[in-house]
Amino acid sequence: MNKKILIVSALPLLCFCSCSNVKRQEIKHPNVIYIFPDQYRNHALGFWSSEGFREYVNFQGDPVITPNLDRFAKESVVLTSAQSNCPVSSPHRGMLLTGMYPNKSGISLNCNSQRIISSLRQDLTCISDVYNKAGYECAYFGKWHADCPDKSKEVPDSIIWDTYTPKEKRHGFNYWYSYGVFDVHKNPHYWDNNGTKYEPHEWSPIHEASQVISYLKNEGNVRDESKPFFIMVGMNPPHHPYNSLEDCMEEDFNLYKDKSLESLLVRPNVDFKMKKTSSAKYYFAAVTGVDRAFGQILETLKELGLKDNTIVVFASDHGETMCSQGVGDPKNSPFTESMNIPFLVRYPQKLKHRVDNLLLSTPDIMPTLLGLSGLTDYIPRNLQGKNYAPLFFDKDCSLIERPTCALYIRNVEGKKNEVGDVVSYFPEARGIKTEKYTLAFYINKKNELMKTFLFDDEKDPYQLNNLPIEENRDIVKGLCVELGAELKKIDDPWYIQKVLTDLIKY
Numbered sequence: 486m487n488k489k490i491l492i493v494s495a496l497p498l499l500c501f502c503s504c505s506n507v508k509r510q511e512i513k514h515p516n517v518i519y520i521f522p523d524q525y526r527n528h529a530l531g532f533w534s535s536e537g538f539r540e541y542v543n544f545q546g547d548p549v550i551t552p553n554l555d556r557f558a559k560e561s562v563v564l565t566s567a568q569s570n571c572p573v574s575s576p577h578r579g580m581l582l583t584g585m586y587p588n589k590s591g592i593s594l595n596c597n598s599q600r601i602i603s604s605l606r607q608d609l610t611c612i613s614d615v616y617n618k619a620g621y622e623c624a625y626f627g628k629w630h631a632d633c634p635d636k637s638k639e640v641p642d643s644i645i646w647d648t649y650t651p652k653e654k655r656h657g658f659n660y661w662y663s664y665g666v667f668d669v670h671k672n673p674h675y676w677d678n679n680g681t682k683y684e685p686h687e688w689s690p691i692h693e694a695s696q697v698i699s700y701l702k703n704e705g706n707v708r709d710e711s712k713p714f715f716i717m718v719g720m721n722p723p724h725h726p727y728n729s730l731e732d733c734m735e736e737d738f739n740l741y742k743d744k745s746l747e748s749l750l751v752r753p754n755v756d757f758k759m760k761k762t763s764s765a766k767y768y769f770a771a772v773t774g775v776d777r778a779f780g781q782i783l784e785t786l787k788e789l790g791l792k793d794n795t796i797v798v799f800a801s802d803h804g805e806t807m808c809s810q811g812v813g814d815p816k817n818s819p820f821t822e823s824m825n826i827p828f829l830v831r832y833p834q835k836l837k838h839r840v841d842n843l844l845l846s847t848p849d850i851m852p853t854l855l856g857l858s859g860l861t862d863y864i865p866r867n868l869q870g871k872n873y874a875p876l877f878f879d880k881d882c883s884l885i886e887r888p889t890c891a892l893y894i895r896n897v898e899g900k901k902n903e904v905g906d907v908v909s910y911f912p913e914a915r916g917i918k919t920e921k922y923t924l925a926f927y928i929n930k931k932n933e934l935m936k937t938f939l940f941d942d943e944k945d946p947y948q949l950n951n952l953p954i955e956e957n958r959d960i961v962k963g964l965c966v967e968l969g970a971e972l973k974k975i976d977d978p979w980y981i982q983k984v985l986t987d988l989i990k991y
Contacts, residue, residue: 520799524803525805528822547772549773570891573803582631622713624708627663663675694781723772737774741769755807797832818895845888855872857877892968912984913928915977969991
């Protein structure tokens with residue numbers, strides 16, 4: 486099989502010029518490639534331990550081997566504080582694609598066939614719709630996980646996660662090589678534009694990189710080379726499972742297999758009594774494998790002369806706790822390991838390398854990326870996210886205010902109908918992160934306060950000391966003013982229902 490994969494090359498033509506008897510198009514808009522492996526935490530980047538980066542953060546980077554990302558970071562704007570506001574796969578993808586929070590994107594919970602209220606809204610304009618309208622070729626590779634699958638008639642009682650996405654649900658992506666959810670890393674499968682299924686029997690990030698490279702080279706004449714293009718690559722690893730050599734490449738595991746768990750899990754909030762600690766070697770091996778796949782794509786861009794006019798973003802949908810805080814759930818919490826994601830942007834000759842503490846929220850990514858692409862006029866007016874592209878071009882830009890906070894959102898299943906389908910979601914927790922603090926409130930289904938988290942992230946970067954809110958009333962009061970304002974701004978269920986009004990000022 487020789488499938489093709491996309492990445493972005495930007496070039497609507499304005500005029501032709503002659504250079505050494507070769508006609509060359511004048512490039513207007515850049516190509517865009519957005520690569521986001523699943524469950525990849527910000528701390529798992531080798532460069533955080535090196536000079537030029539470690540002085541910008543107050544944590545110790547994971548001892549991972551990521552040479553391609555390390556080089557890429559030196560050419561990029563690197564964010565220290567990008568946040569996955571609802572740190573679960575599907576809700577993040579909904580925010581990323583639509584620029585809207587989960588209460589507006591349609592995706593409130595991880596998508597499966599039983600959660601019929603959680604699926605990407607077809608009436609919203611997604612980022613790919615905008616690029617398509619602007620004249621881009623748009624392609625998607627890898628994990629989608631943004632739609633509620635139809636229940637199989639053969640097994641009506643089963644919960645289905647994986648699905649083929651028909652053309653009418655692709656939101657402007659005219660090249661498709663994707664699947665819904667399938668966590669078998671060395672035996673992935675994909676459906677193409679026409680619904681043909683492929684089973685390449687290859688570790689998925691490496692296979693997806695080969696497909697992207699094929700698309701870049703336009704093997705099979707699968708794209709219009711006169712157009713720029715927008716490519717998204719949703720790699721699944723280092724998402725679980727991460728338990729054996731069936732989950733990663735052996736050559737990557739060999740880099741970690743002889744290291745002690747204590748030397749790998751360097752965060753002081755790790756509970757080494759948890760059995761899951763043994764997964765660290767496989768998780769970090771998958772991180773290194775993703776780095777290799779990413780490097781192959783970058784090298785092809787360079788070889789094809791596409792590097793200078795291609796925006797490349799490396800990010801993630803949420804992090805991984807890996808036994809930090811003693812929790813088994815890798816995501817869906819306000820802990821730094823769960824919410825803080827990588828966000829690196831390279832745009833040669835347009836963006837100067839720097840490390841920045843911009844508190845970017847997931848809904849901000851869509852308008853910001855469009856702004857970086859010169860498509861500010863195409864940004865839908867109803868987005869909840871903001872365009873921070875001016876701050877990427879100039880960190881001191883006075884035309885736009887830097888965000889001071891980022892929301893934390895946790896939803897769980899609500900009511901079910903007579904056949905067991907989930908027909909509502911319950912907004913179990915809401916919180917806020919600022920440059921200094923993390924605050925989160927959890928409620929029961931009577932809207933009563935059940936649990937709180939308050940951390941001073943400056944003094945306590947590993948969130949070891951949960952501060953009592955009663956003894957920190959002034960701090961909590963100020964944070965609750967910001968939290969209430971943000972929840973009101975997005976018309977969140979907590980604002981609508983006036984949850985915890987004795988604490989939160991709407």
